[in-house]
Amino acid sequence: MTTKTFWAWLIALGLIALLPFAPEPWSGTYYLSLATKILVYGIFAMSLQLLVGYTGLVSLGHAAFFSAAAYMVYVLTPEYEVANGWWILLGSMAAAALLALVIGALVMRTRGIYFIMVTLAFAQLVYFIFHDVPFFGGSDGTYIYMRPEFSLFGWQFVDLENSAQFYWFVLALLAITLGLLHLILRSRLGHAFIGIKHNEQRMRATGFATVRYKIASFVIGGAFAGLAGCLFAIQYGFVNPELASWHKSGDALMMIILGGLGSMAGAVVGAFAFVMLGEWYQDISEHWTLLLGLTIIAVVVLMPNGLVGGLRDLLRVWHTRSARGGDKPASKDATP
Amino acid sequence: MDLTTFLIQCLNSVQYGLLLFLVASGLTLIFGIMGVINLAHGSFYMIGAYMAFTLASLTGNFALTILLGLIFAVIFGYLLEWGFFSFLYEREHLLQVLMTYGLILVFEELRSILVGDEVYGVAVPAWLTGTIPIGNDMTYPIYRLFMSGICVLVAVGMYFMIKKTRIGMMVRAGATNREMVQSLGINISLLYRFVFAGGVALAILAGMLAAPTSSVYPGMGNSVLILSFVVVVIGGIGSVKGAFVAALLIGFVDTFGKVFWQEGAGALIYVLMAIVLLWKPEGLFKQGS
Numbered sequence: 058m059t060t061k062t063f064w065a066w067l068i069a070l071g072l073i074a075l076l077p078f079a080p081e082p083w084s085g086t087y088y089l090s091l092a093t094k095i096l097v098y099g100i101f102a103m104s105l106q107l108l109v110g111y112t113g114l115v116s117l118g119h120a121a122f123f124s125a126a127a128y129m130v131y132v133l134t135p136e137y138e139v140a141n142g143w144w145i146l147l148g149s150m151a152a153a154a155l156l157a158l159v160i161g162a163l164v165m166r167t168r169g170i171y172f173i174m175v176t177l178a179f180a181q182l183v184y185f186i187f188h189d190v191p192f193f194g195g196s197d198g199t200y201i202y203m204r205p206e207f208s209l210f211g212w213q214f215v216d217l218e219n220s221a222q223f224y225w226f227v228l229a230l231l232a233i234t235l236g237l238l239h240l241i242l243r244s245r246l247g248h249a250f251i252g253i254k255h256n257e258q259r260m261r262a263t264g265f266a267t268v269r270y271k272i273a274s275f276v277i278g279g280a281f282a283g284l285a286g287c288l289f290a291i292q293y294g295f296v297n298p299e300l301a302s303w304h305k306s307g308d309a310l311m312m313i314i315l316g317g318l319g320s321m322a323g324a325v326v327g328a329f330a331f332v333m334l335g336e337w338y339q340d341i342s343e344h345w346t347l348l349l350g351l352t353i354i355a356v357v358v359l360m361p362n363g364l365v366g367g368l369r370d371l372l373r374v375w376h377t378r379s380a381r382g383g384d385k386p387a388s389k390d391a392t393p
Numbered sequence: 394m395d396l397t398t399f400l401i402q403c404l405n406s407v408q409y410g411l412l413l414f415l416v417a418s419g420l421t422l423i424f425g426i427m428g429v430i431n432l433a434h435g436s437f438y439m440i441g442a443y444m445a446f447t448l449a450s451l452t453g454n455f456a457l458t459i460l461l462g463l464i465f466a467v468i469f470g471y472l473l474e475w476g477f478f479s480f481l482y483e484r485e486h487l488l489q490v491l492m493t494y495g496l497i498l499v500f501e502e503l504r505s506i507l508v509g510d511e512v513y514g515v516a517v518p519a520w521l522t523g524t525i526p527i528g529n530d531m532t533y534p535i536y537r538l539f540m541s542g543i544c545v546l547v548a549v550g551m552y553f554m555i556k557k558t559r560i561g562m563m564v565r566a567g568a569t570n571r572e573m574v575q576s577l578g579i580n581i582s583l584l585y586r587f588v589f590a591g592g593v594a595l596a597i598l599a600g601m602l603a604a605p606t607s608s609v610y611p612g613m614g615n616s617v618l619i620l621s622f623v624v625v626v627i628g629g630i631g632s633v634k635g636a637f638v639a640a641l642l643i644g645f646v647d648t649f650g651k652v653f654w655q656e657g658a659g660a661l662i663y664v665l666m667a668i669v670l671l672w673k674p675e676g677l678f679k680q681g682s
Contacts, residue, residue, distance in 0.1 A: 115487045163667055166674035170430045170486060170630060174622040175670065178663055181619045185659035303619070307494045314491055344506060350498030357492040358480065 066322075070232055077221035089220045090292070095332045096227045097288045100234050102312040102324035104281035107238060109310070110319040111247070112274040113254030117173050118180030119282055120305035121160065122153040126283030127290035127300050128187060129153070131201050142207035142217075146287055153283025154276050156183070161275035165268050177303055184301040198297025201290060217291065227288055234281055235321055241277065250274050311353055317363030330364060394652070397528030402648055408537050410644025411544035415599035416617055417624035417636045418551065419592030425631020426568040427585055429481050432493040435618025436500040437593050441466070441600020442609045443504060446513050449604075455518035462601050463594055470593030474586045482585075501611065510611050515604040540602050547595070551633060564588060568631060623662055627669045629676025638677060 076092055077084050101123060108114045126149035133148050134140045160179045167175050187193045204217040207226075217223045241247045249270045252260045261267050290296055299305070308331065316327025334352065338345035360367025394402075420434045441462065448458040477496065481489045517536045524532035555561035566574045567581055575581045600614075607613075624643060628635025643662050650658035669677065 109487065115490065117490060163670055166670055167626075170424055170428070171626060171675075173430055173486060173490060174626055175666070178619060178623050178626065178666055182660055182663035185663070189656050189659050191656075303615070307491075310487070310491060311494070314487070318487075344502050346498045347502035347506075350495045350502065353495030353498065354477075354492055357488050357495065361484070361488055 066235065069322075070228065074225060074228055077224060084221070086220050089224050091332070091336070093220070093224045093227050093292060095329050096224070096231050097285050097292065098309075098312065098328040098332055099325040100227075100231050100288070101282055101285035101309055102316070102328040103231075103234060103238060103321050104278045104285065105309045106313050106319075106321060106324040107241075107250070107281070108274055108278040109313055110324075111242060111254060112250040112271060113257075114271060114274065115173050115310075116176040116275075116278075117303065117306050117310070118160070118176035118178075118183075119278070119309050120301050120303065121180040121183040122157055122279040122282040123286035123289070123305060124183060124187065124296070124298075124301035125156045126150060126153040126286035127296045128193060129283075130205075130287050130290035131193075131199060131296050134201050134203060134205065136202070139203050140205040142205035145205045145291075146284070149287040149290075150280050150283040153286065154280040157276045157279025157282075158272065161272040161279070165271050165275070177306070180301060180303060180306060184298050184303075187296075187301055188298040194297070196298060198295055198299075200295045202294065204291055204294070223292070227292075230284065230288065231325070234284065238277075238281070238321060246270070246273065311356075314361075315356060315364055317365045320365075323363055323365060326364065395528075397531045400527060401531060401533060402652055403645075404533060404537070404541075406645040406648040407641065408541045408544075408644075409648060410641035411541050411548070412599055412603055413617075413620055413624055413643060414637050414640035415544055415547060415602075416596050417621040417628070417640055418548075418633050419595040420621050421625045421628065421631055421633060421636045422564075422588055423592045424625060426564060426588055427478075427482060429478060430486055430489050430493070431478070432490060432618065433496040433500065434592070434596055434621065435614030435616075436497050437466075437470075437596035437614070438600040438603075438617045439504065439612075439614030440469075440500065441597035442515075442604040442607075442613060443508055443600075444597065445601040445604035446515050446609045447508065449515055455521070459598070459601055462597060466594040466597035467590045469597075470590030471586055473593065474589040478589060479582065479585070497614075500614075505611065513609040515609060517605040536605060540606070543602060547598070548637060555633060560584075620662070623666050625676075626666055627676060629678040632676065632678040635676055635678030 073092075077089060082088060101119075104122075105116065105119045108116050108119070129149035129152040130145055133145050160176070164172060164175045164179065187198075188196055193199070206213060207215050207217070215222050215226045217226065242250070249260065249265055249267075252265070253267050253270060257267050260270075286300065289300070312327035312331045313324050314327070315330045316323030316325065335345070335349065338348045338352075342348060356363075356367075360370070362370060416434065416438050419437075420431065423429055423431055423434070444462045444465065445458060448461055449455070452458055452461065477492065481492060484492075517534075521536045521539050522534075524534050525538070527533050553561075555564060563574065563579055563584055567579075567584055571581060599617075620643065624636055624639045627642065628637070628639035643665070646662055646665055647658060650661040654661070673679075
């Protein structure tokens, strides 16, 4: 991260943090919980971006780790007691990472179309486990009645029952996720990921055990998807097998395509755009999934580089066209 | 488990496996020949089932329903390839996944608008009702045997088509080297279009055949799609023979899994897939072998 992008991130996150001070109704519970949802999906999208945008692994089963962590929150929360938040957070992320390690070791034997199908199939296996094992509450899922408590040396620094504080808490975790992912990406490990995306064969020829690096990327991505799943379970207080459904994985892919591949900022922007689009469509039509489906197709056809890239392309086309048309004789780019 | 029950479960396994083969064979051909991952393939199965429901009440004749459905399927597949999929060949897998994911949402919602979200049943045609006795006190429905028969006919027909005819030769050649076939003067785009239409027709046929035995319900294509993926992964991409073997394997594992271990049956076939992946990562019948 260059100094410039660092400051851009800091300012952006600072502005996002101001939402609870905005005038009503923007700082009301409805908008705060919507914004929290966007941030949670932002973390989820960033974790998938590491796989797809940086390592070149198109996974269609990322929801498996999201849901595993969410269910882990349920497992670790005692029924009539407030749980220790750190324990919940680490436990659920570890569960997601462990699952990613097991699935990753299997799916890395494949590539290309196979990889997509196999990740989808394993996510479906996770879905069936949550659906069929009675302990997990069957197809209706189950409730988590108490939000956990986070404290440092006996000082409870955040009250998750307060929607503004919960929002800041999620935002802080998003910032930490972003920072950690950036540190990883600028390390030797991250460079290896990017190298694998561009040319795996060459990376292998230079002596990298690429399968191990790909599994590492899968596990790190899985762990952060777990963080998102854990926060989701805490926010909504319920878990059900739908969290592992392939629609969740498909939505996450859509978010990173919307925002643009290979950019962490893009993942967050994509999560924002996708959630808002869904909310808007649900407002205007009963058949909102039809609109969503058509939008997805349109984005793939018209702007495969995402919203940011699409706008850039559009500007470039407009620029060259107006230059070629001779409308602006003063334009410097008019000379061929 | 006595011999009669065992026999009946075997028949169920074969019937289920063959139905799965119809869906998965189209999928594996489209993968293998055009290199396109098509998530919307399960939707074709769903469309087939709903079409059986709608057409059966309109025509009242089972054979006519199937015939009309197949004609529609070929036209539908042809147009879909022309309108959508022909743009996807040169694109990355990620974009193919998203585009066909978008198509699923569109198909499901259109289905909801046109037919509604209720669960429907389709009557078994009168001349195929009834059962045949197996053993002393067990019976087996004739319609299920009929289904298996049709599936076997289609499988044999496909085998001859691919291995023995000129079109099959072109299809096999096109899968191996697209440019070379094109330079020999074969219109590869047209060939692709018909292969795609054929794949769609197979999935729609499967849906129409399945409609009288299982109810017709929203989202029925999704589970079939993922099962077909498992079939293709186990059998090997592009291999119709592999799809046949893998589909039957899954039919047996799933049916007998449900008999012996009700809760775990859903997960069992994925465990099977994991074992095959460890053993042969490219499937049992790698393409070209």
